[in-house]
Amino acid sequence: xxxxxxxxxxxxxxxxxxxxxxxxxxxxxxxxxxxxxxxxxxxxxxxxxxxxxxxxxxxxxxxxxxxxxxxxxxxxxxxxxxxxxxxxxxxxxxxxxxxxxxxxxxxxxxxxxxxxxxxxxxxxxxxxxxxxxxxxxxxxxxxxxxxxxxxxxxxxxxxxxxxxxxxxxxxxxxxxxxxxxxxxxxxxxxxxxxxxxxxxxxxxxxxxxxxxxxxxxxxxxxxxxxxxxxxxxxxxxxxxxxxxxxxxxxxxxxxxxxxxxxxxxxxxxxxxxxxxxxxxxxxxxxxxxxxxxxxxxxxxxxxxxxxxxxxxxxxxxxxxxxxx
Amino acid sequence: xxxxxxxxxxxxxxxxxxxxxxxxxxxxxxxxxxxxxxxxxxxxxxxxxxxxxxxxxxxxxxxxxxxxxxxxxxxxxxxxxxxxxxxxxxxxxxxxxxxxxxxxxxxxxxxxxxxxxxxxxxxxxxxxxxxxxxxxxxxxxxxxxxxxxxxxxxxxxxxxxxxxxxxxxxxxxxxxxxxxxxxxxxxxxxxxxxxxxxxxxxxxxxxxxxxxxxxxxxxxxxxxxxxxxxxxxxxxxxxxxxxxxxxxxxxxx
Numbered sequence: 001x002x003x004x005x006x007x008x009x010x011x012x013x014x015x016x017x018x019x020x021x022x023x024x025x026x027x028x029x030x031x032x033x034x035x036x037x038x039x040x041x042x043x044x045x046x047x048x049x050x051x052x053x054x055x056x057x058x059x060x061x062x063x064x065x066x067x068x069x070x071x072x073x074x075x076x077x078x079x080x081x082x083x084x085x086x087x088x089x090x091x092x093x094x095x096x097x098x099x100x101x102x103x104x105x106x107x108x109x110x111x112x113x114x115x116x117x118x119x120x121x122x123x124x125x126x127x128x129x130x131x132x133x134x135x136x137x138x139x140x141x142x143x144x145x146x147x148x149x150x151x152x153x154x155x156x157x158x159x160x161x162x163x164x165x166x167x168x169x170x171x172x173x174x175x176x177x178x179x180x181x182x183x184x185x186x187x188x189x190x191x192x193x194x195x196x197x198x199x200x201x202x203x204x205x206x207x208x209x210x211x212x213x214x215x216x217x218x219x220x221x222x223x224x225x226x227x228x229x230x231x232x233x234x235x236x237x238x239x240x241x242x243x244x245x246x247x248x249x250x251x252x253x254x255x256x257x258x259x260x261x262x263x264x265x266x267x268x269x270x271x272x273x274x275x276x277x278x279x280x281x282x283x284x285x286x287x288x289x290x291x292x293x294x295x296x297x298x299x300x301x302x303x304x305x306x307x308x309x310x311x312x313x314x315x316x317x318x319x320x321x322x323x324x
Numbered sequence: 325x326x327x328x329x330x331x332x333x334x335x336x337x338x339x340x341x342x343x344x345x346x347x348x349x350x351x352x353x354x355x356x357x358x359x360x361x362x363x364x365x366x367x368x369x370x371x372x373x374x375x376x377x378x379x380x381x382x383x384x385x386x387x388x389x390x391x392x393x394x395x396x397x398x399x400x401x402x403x404x405x406x407x408x409x410x411x412x413x414x415x416x417x418x419x420x421x422x423x424x425x426x427x428x429x430x431x432x433x434x435x436x437x438x439x440x441x442x443x444x445x446x447x448x449x450x451x452x453x454x455x456x457x458x459x460x461x462x463x464x465x466x467x468x469x470x471x472x473x474x475x476x477x478x479x480x481x482x483x484x485x486x487x488x489x490x491x492x493x494x495x496x497x498x499x500x501x502x503x504x505x506x507x508x509x510x511x512x513x514x515x516x517x518x519x520x521x522x523x524x525x526x527x528x529x530x531x532x533x534x535x536x537x538x539x540x541x542x543x544x545x546x547x548x549x550x551x552x553x554x555x556x557x558x559x560x561x562x563x564x565x566x567x568x569x570x571x572x573x574x575x576x577x
Contacts, residue, residue, distance in 0.1 A: 206429070
């Protein structure tokens with residue numbers, strides 16, 4: 001009991017330190033390249049958290065997450081460019097739109113399981129990309145959308161990295177809090193019961209249709225939020241930004257960090273954005289190194305960095321038995 | 325009074341007739357045993373009652389309500405809960421969480437409650453209290469924070485019963501609850517099932533291979549063989565029935 005208390009206290013202090021560092025980070029580190037990397041980590045962390053709710057909690061294999069990301073980015077960009085909507089409203093529209101679309105994509109999920117669902121969502125991602133490319137009257141096709149206006153909130157126009165950083169930090173605190181909260185509520189328990197044994201869950205009174213759609217809606221909304229922020233941060237988007245390989249990368253973040261935990265995908269995003277940057281000195285060899293790292297991880301620690309009760313460097317434990 | 329009416333129910337899987345024109349009216353407040361050799365169609369019948377399979381023909385009604393077109397979770401909501409032959413607890417969830425799943429649909433959970441702590445507090449508290457009640461009833465309270473997969477076989481069986489009972493069903497369907505239990509465990513289980521009938525006033529339908537178990541607790545026994553009902557009556561009547569003796573011991577040539 002005492003041991004548990006001190007452990008809780010430790011993790012409380014640790015998370016306090018991390019939040020404090022995040023709070024003052026761009027004021028101390030003025031190198032805008034580094035701040036940019038941290039912002040990208042934040043965007044991918046939000047994306048990975050959304051995928052975690054679909055994949056890690058509910059057990060639905062989705063390989064189309066980049067499409068939700070792209071959808072959020074395009075909705076936000078197009079509404080601000082054509083309709084002169086303000087940034088917060090555009091972001092809200094993106095979130096609503098992707099949540100609705102997530103629900104729509106959830107429908108095949110009602111009938112498909114495992115690999116079949118993965119293939120179906122993969123197809124959805126491709127359809128989305130092809131629509132972006134071919135509907136040039138609206139999306140300018142492969143040329144993309146340059147010159148997305150910089151956000152302005154109450155007349156304050158974003159310049160430099162710092163306002164972006166803090167906006168993202170606030171958004172991240174919100175989505176992280178929500179993702180932490182969900183598994184502790186009946187909603188999270190319903191998700192987990194579907195992941196563990198879908199049929200048994202239905203017999204126990206869980207409306208699996210409803211909860212699968214909710215999982216896709218929440219995951220989609222997270223990606224929409226990230227997409228909207230991304231569009232206004234980079235100010236240029238094109239169909240090439242939202243490819244299958246981005247979906248696969250998000251999937252890798254969830255698994256590398258530890259599917260089924262909430263901190264895991266954040267650590268996964270941190271790792272997979274940071275490592276290629278740190279290894280720039282290896283030039284063309286760096287992606288090879290990332291590949292080797294992923295293979296080694298899956299062999300020696302298949303539950304992910306944070307999987308199975310948090311970081312444990314004292315020994316690589318055996319994975320939990322697979323979920324039947 | 326009949327609580328469950330099974331009327332001419334048939335289930336075909338391709339050419340195989342798993343359940344062949346079964347009719348039975350289950351009366352309220354009784355323990356009804358279903359016995360029969362492997363492959364007799366007992367579990368298939370359970371799956372049709374609880375909405376897992378759709379019937380090929382026939383109908384099942386619960387208190388006058390047709391169950392044929394309802395989804396499993398809707399039937400659960402009406403008050404029919406079950407356990408499984410091959411244990412199906414949620415392995416990566418704790419014992420406590422497992423039981424709470426059974427109570428989920430009783431509290432009308434909605435999205436708003438999940439996002440705002442001040443709205444969900446009452447629901448979560450009710451779930452917590454109710455589930456502890458049933459964990460104590462099944463003697464699993466001490467295991468509440470264990471992962472369900474780490475429990476012993478007998479404990480997992482009890483967990484399934486707790487998860488079914490928490491929804492306060494009127495009919496409890498038990499699919500071979502004593503399978504894999506030792507003699508002492510199954511004796512305790514028998515007492516518990518009797519207690520469910522007398523004290524909780526539930527109707528219990530139980531599939532069981534162990535003749536001793538089923539004969540000692542059932543008020544009525546339905547015997548199935550090759551999808552057909554071959555006998556139906558009190559344990560004493562069933563034991564005397566020559567068809568049952570044939571099905572279990574083989575024909576006397």
